[in-house]
Amino acid sequence: MRDFAYVARDRVSRKHMCHVFRCDTPARTIANTLRDICKKIMIERSLQQNLNKPLDTGSGGGGGGSRLTRPTNLPTENRRTHRHPQIITTAQSFPTPMEEPKKVMRVQYVGVLQVERPSGMEVINTAIQRVVEANPPPWRNVSVAVAPSTVTITNADDGKQIAECRVRFLSFLGIGSDVKHCAFIMHTAQDQFIAHVFFCEPSTGALCKTIEAACKLRYQKCLDAHPGVGRGGRGAGTPRTISATLRSVLGTITGRKARSAES
Known part of the structure; x- marks a missing residue:
């Protein structure tokens, strides 16, 4: 056709x-x-709306960062150039990289635990249960900054960074049996799987939705960088694995929200 x-x-x-x-x-x-x-375009618009939308957690609230516009061309006005047969120098400096858009949420950090598998709601629920039992409240107040490439956890009291997680290595995300608890699993350089557990009132849905948006954008960037992969071309197995993982992550969030609404 x-x-x-x-x-x-x-x-x-x-x-x-x-x-x-x-x-x-x-x-x-x-x-x-x-x-x-x-x-x-729709994924980027959804992520921007998620990052710029005010958050009401019910326990202290949170804040968001505004999206900064990246320059699309080099400035040409008032530029002084010195030409040499093989050298061209520019007096004006090159534009500096712009900071990624991010959304910062105030939640409580329950703890971290090494798990055996990279995905699965049974792994998430077991990790949450074990971390909560090992670390009774009160838990640390933290700021979780979610950007398209990283999720950064910082202690709200002293400003010390607890963990910086690359979105590309996030293997699973889920809300626990109690919607006030959630966790995500990271694949480390040591080939281990680490679960970070959080607590937020009235629910952890807003945190998970923001991380979900970052995962969507990251996955789309992977497809854009390898246009022939995932459509039956050479090396198509890896993107299908990423796609299956992303679908399981997003399906988990959607299913949990539906069950919460029914109850």
């Missing part, structure tokens, strides 16, 4: 128009590419 069409709203008339094309290449390829671009 070489016929392709999409519907978009016209900027002038504000009416929805259907644009139809006859393609020299298979239309499915163009449709899939457009779908992936739209999906990426």
